[in-house]
Amino acid sequence: xRAVKMKREHLDDFLNAIKPFGTLWGPIRHGDGFALDKVxxxxxxxxxxxxxxxxxxxxxxxxxxxxxxxxxxxxTPMLDDxxxxxxxxxxxxxxxxxxxxxxxxxxxYPDPYYLERRRRTAVIGLSCLPDERCFCKTTNTHYAxxxxxxxxxxxxxxxxxxxxxxxxxxxxxxxPTLLEEKVDHDDLEKYVxxxxxxxxxxxxxxxxxxxxxxxxxxxxxxxxxxxxxKCLSCGACTIVCPTCPCFNVIDEIGFNGTDGRRMRHWxxxxxxxxxxxxxxxxxRESRAARLKLRFxxxxxxxxxxFGEPACVGCGRCIDTCPVGxxxxxxxxxxxxxxxxA
Amino acid sequence: MNTTVQTSNPYVxxxxxxxxxxxxxxxxxxxxxxxxxxxxxxxxxxxxxQFMMISIPGVGEAPFSISSTPSRPGLLEFGxxxxxxxxxxxxKLKENSxxxxxxxxxxxxxxxxxxxxxxxxIMGGLGAVPLRSLLLYALDNRDQFGKLYLLHGAxxxxxxxxIEEFFHMMERDDLVCYLTVDQDDTGTWPYxxxxxxxxxxxxxxxxxxxxxxxxxxxxxMYKFVVEEILxxxxxxxxxxxxxxxxxxxxxxxxxxxxxxxxxxxxxEGPVFSYWDVMHMQGLx
Numbered sequence: 001x002r003a004v005k006m007k008r009e010h011l012d013d014f015l016n017a018i019k020p021f022g023t024l025w026g027p028i029r030h031g032d033g034f035a036l037d038k039v040x041x042x043x044x045x046x047x048x049x050x051x052x053x054x055x056x057x058x059x060x061x062x063x064x065x066x067x068x069x070x071x072x073x074x075x076t077p078m079l080d081d082x083x084x085x086x087x088x089x090x091x092x093x094x095x096x097x098x099x100x101x102x103x104x105x106x107x108x109y110p111d112p113y114y115l116e117r118r119r120r121t122a123v124i125g126l127s128c129l130p131d132e133r134c135f136c137k138t139t140n141t142h143y144a145x146x147x148x149x150x151x152x153x154x155x156x157x158x159x160x161x162x163x164x165x166x167x168x169x170x171x172x173x174x175x176p177t178l179l180e181e182k183v184d185h186d187d188l189e190k191y192v193x194x195x196x197x198x199x200x201x202x203x204x205x206x207x208x209x210x211x212x213x214x215x216x217x218x219x220x221x222x223x224x225x226x227x228x229x230k231c232l233s234c235g236a237c238t239i240v241c242p243t244c245p246c247f248n249v250i251d252e253i254g255f256n257g258t259d260g261r262r263m264r265h266w267x268x269x270x271x272x273x274x275x276x277x278x279x280x281x282x283x284r285e286s287r288a289a290r291l292k293l294r295f296x297x298x299x300x301x302x303x304x305x306f307g308e309p310a311c312v313g314c315g316r317c318i319d320t321c322p323v324g325x326x327x328x329x330x331x332x333x334x335x336x337x338x339x340x341a
Numbered sequence: 342m343n344t345t346v347q348t349s350n351p352y353v354x355x356x357x358x359x360x361x362x363x364x365x366x367x368x369x370x371x372x373x374x375x376x377x378x379x380x381x382x383x384x385x386x387x388x389x390x391q392f393m394m395i396s397i398p399g400v401g402e403a404p405f406s407i408s409s410t411p412s413r414p415g416l417l418e419f420g421x422x423x424x425x426x427x428x429x430x431x432x433k434l435k436e437n438s439x440x441x442x443x444x445x446x447x448x449x450x451x452x453x454x455x456x457x458x459x460x461x462x463i464m465g466g467l468g469a470v471p472l473r474s475l476l477l478y479a480l481d482n483r484d485q486f487g488k489l490y491l492l493h494g495a496x497x498x499x500x501x502x503x504i505e506e507f508f509h510m511m512e513r514d515d516l517v518c519y520l521t522v523d524q525d526d527t528g529t530w531p532y533x534x535x536x537x538x539x540x541x542x543x544x545x546x547x548x549x550x551x552x553x554x555x556x557x558x559x560x561x562m563y564k565f566v567v568e569e570i571l572x573x574x575x576x577x578x579x580x581x582x583x584x585x586x587x588x589x590x591x592x593x594x595x596x597x598x599x600x601x602x603x604x605x606x607x608x609e610g611p612v613f614s615y616w617d618v619m620h621m622q623g624l625x
Contacts, residue, residue, distance in 0.1 A: 067352055070398035073439050077350050108608060109351040109592035246596030249589045253399040260399050262352075267589075267596070274597060277587045278403065278425030293599065301603045 001145070002163040003183055008156070010178040012042045015088070017175035021122045021167075022084030025059060027052050033319075036087070047154060049089065050131055051314050055242035056087050056094055057101060060117045066261040067113060067249070078261075079116050089126040093136040093314040095144035095151075097242030098123065100302075100310055102147075104245055113264065122167055125151030129197075133315030135204040135328065141312040142202070155190050206328045208309045212300040214334050219292070223333055228288030230323045235268030237326065238294070240316040243302075244268075269294050295330050351592045354396040354441025355381060359434050360416065365502045368423045369467065370432065373409075375416050377439060387411050388449030389474035390583055390612045394591045395419070395431060396441030403427040404588045404607070406471035407445065412481035417442070420470035420502055446591040447611050450475050450555065450581060458579075459487040459547045463566055465494045465537050465558025469502040471583050472557050480516065487551065489516040490544060494537030494558070498527050519543065537562065541569035549574040556582045567615055580615035 006014060015024060024039040027049035034049040036056060068077045090098065105114035125148040128134075136142040144151060149168035153160040160183060163169050172179060183191075218224075238244040248267035253260035267274065270290050275283040284290045302310035317326040332339045361373040376382035387407060396402040403425070409418035423432050434440060452475075460479055464472040479486050491510060495501035501522065510518045511532070519540045521533035533540065537558075554570050556563060563582060570580055586598035586606040598606035601621045613621075 068350075073356050073398065073441065075353050075398075075441070077353055079350070105594070107593075109594070111592075111594055112350050112352075245594065247589065247594070248597075249402065249595065251399050251401050258399065262398070269596060269599075275587055277585060278428060283586065293601075296601060296603070297599060301599075304603065 004161050004172060005180040005183050005187060006159045006161055006178055008158055014175055014178050015042050018086060018171045021171055022086045024086050024088055026088040050128060051316050054240060056090055056098060057242055059085060059087060061114050063266045065264055067264050069261045071259045079112055082116055082120055084120045086122045086124060088124045090123055091126060091128045092144040093141050093312040094242055095125050095147045096141035096312040099147040100243045101245060123148045127153040130202050132203050133318045134313060135206045136313035137202040138205045138207050139311055139313035155194055160191060206331050208299055208311060208331060212303050215296055215300045218334055224288040224292050227291050227325050228286055231287045231291055231325055232323060233270050233272060233287055235270045236320045237317045238268040238270060239266060240320045242312060242314060243310040298327060354443040356439050357442040358439050359436050362436060365420060366500055369502060370421055372419045372421055373416050374442060382415050387445035388452060389478045390449035390471060391445035391447045392611060393442050393444035397427060397430040400430040401427050404591055408470045408473045410474050410477035410481060412478050422467060444591060446607050448609060450612055455553045456485050457487060459552040461490040461544060461552060461554040463492045463556045465562045468557030469493060472555060473503060475555060483515050488547060491516055491518045492537060492540050494521045496523050498522055498525060498530050538565045538569050544573060552579060554580045577616040578614045581612055583611045584613060
């Protein structure tokens with residue numbers, strides 16, 4: 001990885017210079033939070049933003065998109081004309097989430113819909129300072145050392161720009177006059193001080209080490225039923241989670257009754273009919289059973305398959321769940337600590 | 342390298358033609374299909390126990406066990422019960438109509454490991470559909486297996502799928518075949534009556550260490566059947582069963598078939614051993 005330096009006042013020119021790489025998306029304030037939105041005017045960008053309400057995944061597999069159109073039995077995959085896009089402002093937790101999704105959609109049967117969008121997407125990371133809900137330090141996802149094309153560390157009057165890929169290198173070659181190749185001793189000092197400040201700023205912790213074994217023993221623990229009583233089955237936790245990839249497939253048919261499109265929609269394992277088969281048998285009728293599915297998948301199954309849990313500590317489910325059933329309260333309860341969900 | 346009927350886009354099904362269909366009982370029909378592209382039809386490779394996704398544009402897709410055997414290439418066979426939207430649409434298809442099929446998916450039965458072993462196939466009701474594939478495979482490759490048993494139970498003679506085929510098997514010398522019905526409402530049933538589990542103690546001359554037992558049937562059946570098989574001392578990992586789950590993709594992505602938070606049934610199943618069932622929560 002290579003690092004260059006850019007003065008803060010050059011940010012707008014830099015964003016201008018990388019326009020050829022695609023539509024720019026970045027964090028923009030919406031009400032009391034932030035959305036990852038199309039950037040029309042660079043002054044809308046909020047560099048202090050933390051988690052966006054819906055994560056970047058919406059740009060790599062949109063909430064609802066056509067997989068192919070059909071006319072009788074003629075199938076036309078809809079993979080062309082996908083937009084080139086630049087996602088600006090992904091924090092380390094989200095970059096880790098992105099790497100998990102990259103692995104997931106590439107393994108076994110590579111998913112062309114994800115991979116085509118991914119291929120047309122440039123990722124520009126951005127440093128952040130945690131709030132009281134960020135626990136990425138304890139999930140070990142608070143630094144991203146890969147998974148991006150460029151990453152900016154914000155050191156107030158300048159940025160260190162980390163070049164993480166060949167595409168990232170192409171991007172900075174668009175604007176050589178804005179960059180300084182040399183990161184000098186003072187800059188380094190500043191970077192080290194910033195790291196120390198950030199490391200000390202984490203207030204929230206959640207250590208998922210050893211989770212699979214405790215989950216196994218607590219499979220029949222009554223606390224799942226307690227949580228099931230509270231859960232609203234709204235699915236918000238899965239929608240905001242940067243590592244939740246599940247989808248439903250629904251055919252839409254036109255007025256002539258034969259032509260239409262096969263659509264992919266985000267689905268949620270919290271929804272009642274998620275595991276229901278034709279004929280009406282539901283393998284997960286109770287909310288408790290569905291909660292157990294979600295959390296065993298995140299904290300147990302992923303560890304077995306990928307060597308790490310599928311939680312990157314972004315804090316979105318903590319922000320979002322209306323009844324306080326988030327990965328932290330569940331994790332703490334599993335570990336035997338008293339927390340009220 | 343296996344030939345599959347997949348393009349680089351795993352979600353796009355291959356056009357297949359419905360060659361022949363007939364009812365096996367009320368609401369369960371037999372469907373024989375062939376890829377429109379003859380080369381693909383002849384070179385489709387699959388294992389007994391695998392499944393395919395059948396796609397009806399405008400309605401959707403669902404997974405179906407393959408009932409034919411790869412040892413008879415060219416035609417794929419399915420036994421389909423009409424239970425929901427997709428099967429309703431499949432039941433409307435007339436012979437010679439074209440629709441989409443993709444796959445094969447899933448692990449299938451470990452036929453390589455089963456070589457040289459005794460094989461007991463226990464099917465109840467609709468469980469005959471996937472296990473027929475293994476049964477025909479074993480008969481077509483008879484010299485690769487030791488003793489071969491078929492135990493098939495149905496509610497009544499009219500509920501027994503593939504009844505003609507199994508009646509013929511009763512005549513053969515290269516397998517031992519027990520057929521039973523819970524109740525004989527015809528008064529002409531020539532074989533056993535009573536529950537399938539009662540037939541299992543008859544398997545006295547198998548070599549349990551060297552036996553694979555495969556089970557498929559209604560969920561209530563598994564517990565009692567497995568109890569009886571364990572009494573014969575067949576190792577838990579050699580008792581195999583094939584399971585059903587909701588599936589939207591078949592390729593380990595959509596998430597619906599996850600079991601116990603661990604396992605994508607479409608990738609690591611649908612064939613599981615009794616040992617898997619014991620150590621994975623929520624399997625049956």
